[in-house]
Amino acid sequence: MGKCLALVFAMLVGLSVGSIPAESQRYDARDFSGYWSLRQAAGPPWAPNRNTQFTREMPQLQPWAQEHCKRVGCGRGVDSANNPFGNAYLQGEDPALVRCAPRGFPRILLNGGIMEIIPIPKRLFVRFYLNNEKREIWLDGRQHPEEAQRPWTGHSIGTWDGNTLVVDTVGLNGGQDGQFKWLDHAGHPHSDDLLVIERIQRTDADTLDFSLTFEDPKTFTAPVRGRVVYQRHTDEAARLISGPSVEYVRCEDQIYADQEADAWPFFSGEYPKPQFPPAGPPQQ
């Protein structure tokens, strides 16, 4: 009888151990490695193309930045009243498009395509499909150098706060106040003083959550807080077509061009006409 009970008990224990949760539910919260793609729209809910900015609200801008935004037409599509307003992309002002400039950090987080995070010695190495852009986050306790020499992606150092990786990025001085580099797709500028603080958490097996704070008193009247959420990417087939292992050559049409107009539409004057009139600041 005792042996029987023991056997039954053992079987029950075995069964309960055997019903292990699905593999995807087990994860190391500090392991960010793998392939990810943007899941959650970052921009205002009423903007048709919602991955244009990090925040739901339009940032509050210093006067020069407001002027910049009037000129390029910050924002995309429509405002909260559903009126068309500035579309910086179509107005031919996007430096990534017309100057073949890198998107850089933090903008690449909004539309880099599939993102791959690879732990390597002393660092996290992050690769994006778009433009083969990449960044590295130093985890070895070093400080920012005097001169970061990384004008487009900045110098990033990370420290763990529990299971949250807190990343500090400075040195983003390639943009010259919005002329050659934007904070986001919507056209918002930033100055050389921009400090980006990310708090990155793997909140479940398939989710990587970035809370971002943009501190740039020269550009914004108050720190700007944003968020992007990434989904674990498991589609091997899609990665073969558009993952970071596929070579993406920035501005490839310019390389193969034979005519100036193909190589440099910026100067040829044949850039497509905008669909919307130039923007004023959004009517909120």
Next chain:
Amino acid sequence: MRKSLLAGSAVAIAMSLISNVPSAQGQAAFDRRDFSGVWRISKAAGPPWLPTSNRQFAGEMTLQPWAQQHCKEVGCARATNSSGEPVGDAYYQAKDPVLFRCAPYGFPRIMLEGDYMEIFETRKQDRMFMRFYRNNHEREIWLDGRGHPEDPQRPWSGHSIGRWDGNTLVVDTVGITGGQDGKYKWLDGAGFPHSDDLHVTERISRPDRTTLQIDFVFDDPRAYRTPIRSTVLYRLIEDPEVLANTGPSVEYTRCEDRVYAEGEGEVWPFVGSEYDYTPQFPRAGTAIYEGGE
């Protein structure tokens, strides 16, 4: 006595099989299979009589007729031939696609001109990366036993797979189709072309702690009658000052002058007629590439 001999032999055999090597000169032990670190080319790759002999992989190249024609047009090789006579200088003849089209260096040219090269592996050791200072170019070598896909979609760097042969990593690269027979991409800095069929084999080893050796074979019958062989040596860079200021962690923006350009002439000298570099050497006539030297 026999037992201790056997034991000693067993230990000796075991020692020879492991990859750690205590150096005879008392240097720190190192793992022969660990290529990680920052490296820079140390031994000239080209013929010894070329002033800037890191421009090409080999002195002897037996070109097919179309490739000879290409070389006449661009002026393959640099500076002087073995008789000291000036021959074509591809760079100054405004034909280098890297310079004038803002094209990537691609592989294998980046192995000569990438400057500082950082090698690291993923933790799972299923891939090795080589990052280069120039153009922030990187290539990845798959170590997980996979084969080449039908369509690698890596026209500039190719698709690379590697397997270990003892302490040598043997890497196979195909799919380098971006160049269109030398129009947009060169095999090396001297101007030599290659076709889409180029097949590159590298045997990579670490003969001592501070040396990386790569034995290349370039197999491209459409462009060269016989395979081209070349050995390139790289030395380990350990100076922290140098690593901080010039390694691949420093951002290099390809064709940055075009990004910041205001006027057309600065942006696209290729198509403007105002490009006026005067070549220092005449166009090549009898050049080394005709297989004679």
